Amino acid sequence: MDNNLFKPGERVAVAASGGKDSTVLAYVMSELNRRHNYGLDLFLLSVDEGITGYRDDSLETVKRNEIEYGLPLKVVSYKDLYGWTMDEIVKTIGLKNNCTFCGVFRRQALDRGAALLKADKLVTGHNADDIAETVLLNILRGDIARLSRCTFITTGEDGPIPRCKPFKYTYEKEIVMYAYFKKLDYFSTECIYSPNAYRGFAREFIKDLERMRPRAILDIIRSGENFRTATSTKMPEQGTCERCGYISSQKLCKACLLLEGLNRGLPKLGIGRARGTNGLNKRVEQRNLRSERTGSNIESKQCGTLDF
């Protein structure tokens, strides 16, 4: 309420993976919508990355949610959008940078799905723990641009679809307890391809911190909101991708670039730092690129999207 996230009559797509965060989100959104007459048109939007033994199972959960909560479901798949499933991608490139591909593809997939549904907004189940982790990660990586944006409750207002994170101040523990006591139906296994993501460092630290001082998670978010970032920090210029028309700061959007690499048998294309403005001139990083954009590896958490 305080953040004026929604207006009556809006079409809102709820990103649903079948995990605890998105299940609770869907449940709570539909309950509040009903009880307080928000007048929102709610939909479930799910992404099928094509991961056998993981996504196909969690999608069953979402289909059950569709029936249980009475919210129409749309599933968008990597296969349809890009011609590749994650299983195929991993077979081609191995387990090193797979989370980069998945993250980039999912962000676009959600936007495209939301556009197909003619949604005005997209909501995701990112909780306080996720955002605190992201603040820490951005500090560790020196990403001042993301650091200044990652605590916004609504992002992408100047992009294709604005996204918001209503659970920004909700602890993961609270979500787990809510799901447990309300006996909500969710899927809790980690992605079978999740590697030793760098996010794991931050996650472990935050868990230890929470044990010592529970309010520290919210304090991290507060710090993130209050950081004195220079207003003239260089933000990349926003244009559109030549190939698919998606929002992009380079000639080709990241998804098209990665796809190009996959299709041409150049798995490292698009991985690592860009040199110059020509999107095709990338060089491979010397160190292992630990995928910074992955979700955490625990408990059905939907893999992190990129728009922090």
Add this chain to the structure above:
Amino acid sequence: MASCGGGGGECHQSHCQRSEEDGGAEEETRERVASLSFAGDSPTSSATGDGALERCTKCGETVAAAAPRAVNGLCAACFRAYLFGKFKLAVTTNAMISPTDNVLVAFSGGPASRIALQFVHEMQCISLKNWDASKSQALPVFGVGVAFIDESAISIGPLHEMNKVIAQIRSIVSTLSPAHKELHIAPIENICSTSSNDGRIRLNELLDSVTDATGKEDFMKYLRMLTLQKIALDNGYSKLLLGSCTSTIACHVISATVKGQGYSLPGDVQYVDARWEVPVVLPLRDCTAEELNKLCHLDGLELLQLIKRPSNSINSLVSSFVARLRDENPSRERTIVRTAEKLRPFCFNKFVENTYHEFVPSRLRCKFQNINNSETALSEVLCPLCGSPLSEPEVQSLRNIQEKTQTPVENFAAHCCQSCSFQILPKGAESLQQFYTVLPQSVTVRVTDGTSDHSQLGELIDDYLLVVDDDDDDGT
């Protein structure tokens, strides 16, 4: 990475002077270094093959590499010159020490403050030599003093240990000749009261009323700063030099974030912190603890073995987190500090213009605050305990409380930042009142010290202020 830092020529000079003075200390160092790698305790010996000799990447000398990969195979002399270069660059680029200054070096006995002391001493020696050689002797040589805080009042170690420690410090300071350095040893309880016994009682009462382990540690840190400021003020020092290094600052960046102090963070990580009466400078900001440790080892510098009390605080959790990150990637600490550097500093991160400012080369004039700048006139409201500038919501809440009549205690508590309010101030009106009574005067006096005047001044001139664009402080 293998460069000797900005003052290349001067580094070489200082290096030469050292070997002149010590007659072959350089040789000794090389032998020591060589014996180190043969003993197999240097990680590079395994990388290069047991005790294999390689060339220094800077000067090409064939010696066993002095340091692990982190310093790119420099020989001991070049490694030393590299660190000294960073120190000197920080000092000169930020106009940290002027010839008329009296610099107080805070000495804790650890490697960083030991190196800080050593390097300041060497800079002083160079200035002395130059002064000796100059005909006019117009500009004086800056003075150096050393401060050590005696924490035996709250220490867990036996009392006679402190006497040993103090004797050690005296001996260390006496080796730093020529140029006499005054040594100031101040018991921490003096900040609470001039009478030692009364001070101890008050200090222990204060610490007992802080129940949060992290709060207690941080409170001690603030009391230490107040003690150093007191020593500096009482003895006519114009600058306070701390040995804070990259590693300490990286830990502080994470701890401050975790305590909700994101707004005030940029103020703590700059080279200069002029919010204190005696401005604080951090010339070792760009050196990591590992580098400083290595240098102490190479130079055989004596360090104090002080018993540290076991800690179960957020600060120690952060230290181990940063240590894990460092193991995974040695340059992570620098990246963390660099991120904090991209945040907008405060006006107090520049020196206030003074008479010396006119002698500073024009390219360095920007290091001084422009007193005509409106930003300086509307100074931040500072927390009386930790000195952090209050964020907008905190100031708002303070103003709301100030509108109603309040007692001095309530006024004091309202001025504290939310982190100090949570982790230091006792909960409950009675315990808070008692805490306030025992607080050192130097703390309580900071609240009535013109912060309200500043806000009134702000309101007075508000109508006349032009809207000023933010500085083009491009963080990238």
